Amino acid sequence: MIVVAGIPLLTLATLTIQHALNVTQLLSDLTRKAAGMERDKLLGTMDAKVWTDEFMATKARLGDEEFDHAMMLAWFANAIMAGFDEANRCAQRALDAAQARVKELELYLTQERANRDSLAACVDRDVKKIKELQA
Numbered sequence: 001m002i003v004v005a006g007i008p009l010l011t012l013a014t015l016t017i018q019h020a021l022n023v024t025q026l027l028s029d030l031t032r033k034a035a036g037m038e039r040d041k042l043l044g045t046m047d048a049k050v051w052t053d054e055f056m057a058t059k060a061r062l063g064d065e066e067f068d069h070a071m072m073l074a075w076f077a078n079a080i081m082a083g084f085d086e087a088n089r090c091a092q093r094a095l096d097a098a099q100a101r102v103k104e105l106e107l108y109l110t111q112e113r114a115n116r117d118s119l120a121a122c123v124d125r126d127v128k129k130i131k132e133l134q135a
Contacts, residue, residue, distance in 0.1 A: 046083045 042054055055075060059067055
């Protein structure tokens, strides 16, 4: 058993994880309850000013003692993930647009093939008719 400062390492790890989860939940709750701030407004933006303003407002409400390493980790992880989520939304919009364009082009191609086949059938019919008239 590994012991650090008289405390088993497994116990330290468990406490650290529990603290991080508690802080993450607290941050999530605070984000949702922020004065005049809707959850999606903060998590749905990559605007550094919006994140900074909310950070300072939350810090003013909680005080310095609540802003330990775990709180900062949770706060900035959420900010980074907001950027990641926005990048995914942009990529999904681009993919959706490309897929819609592919469907349009497939329809156009199908129509053009039908037109070509119809034209070929008309030409064949006309050639037969001309041969009949010449005979």
